[in-house]
Amino acid sequence: MQVGVRKAKILYDGERAGILEETDHGYTFTYDREYLTKANAQPISLTMPLQEAPYHRTTFFPFFDGLIPEGWLLSLTMKNWKLDARDRMGLLLVSCRDCIGAVSVEAL
Numbered sequence: 309m310q311v312g313v314r315k316a317k318i319l320y321d322g323e324r325a326g327i328l329e330e331t332d333h334g335y336t337f338t339y340d341r342e343y344l345t346k347a348n349a350q351p352i353s354l355t356m357p358l359q360e361a362p363y364h365r366t367t368f369f370p371f372f373d374g375l376i377p378e379g380w381l382l383s384l385t386m387k388n389w390k391l392d393a394r395d396r397m398g399l400l401l402v403s404c405r406d407c408i409g410a411v412s413v414e415a416l
Contacts, residue, residue: 314397315416318352325352327416330397334366352411368396375404375411 316328318337323346326339337356343349344358351357353371363369376399377385385391391398404413 314401316397316401317414317416319412319414320350320352321410322412325349325411328369328372328397328400328413334364335368335397336362336364337369337372338362350410372396372400372413375407375413376400377403 314330317324318326318328320343323343324340325343326337329336329338339358339360341360344360349358355371356363356369373396376382376396381403382393382399385399385403386393389398389402391402393399400413401415404411406412
């Protein structure tokens with residue numbers, strides 16, 4: 309039985325590139341079909357090349373984990389949002405709306 313699903317819209321240079329989902333069974337990232345048809349479509353990561361098939365993992369994707377702040381900023385984020393350091397999806401959703409670089413995250 310699935311307790312809950314959290315979803316995030318993943319943007320690349322402001323365009324919707326795909327959806328990241330967290331379920332009781334792990335994590336799935338799926339590129340948006342419309343994004344894949346664009347001539348200028350770029351992969352969000354070298355470890356996640358453009359493809360129609362979803363990416364699945366039982367643990368958090370290392371690429372998305374790398375977007376989460378570290379050090380004092382992580383501590384501040386956990387304190388202000390009352391999140392546990394193990395809640396990687398929660399941390400991604402609250403702290404990666406305006407990341408450095410081309411990729412950003414919006415909660416759905």
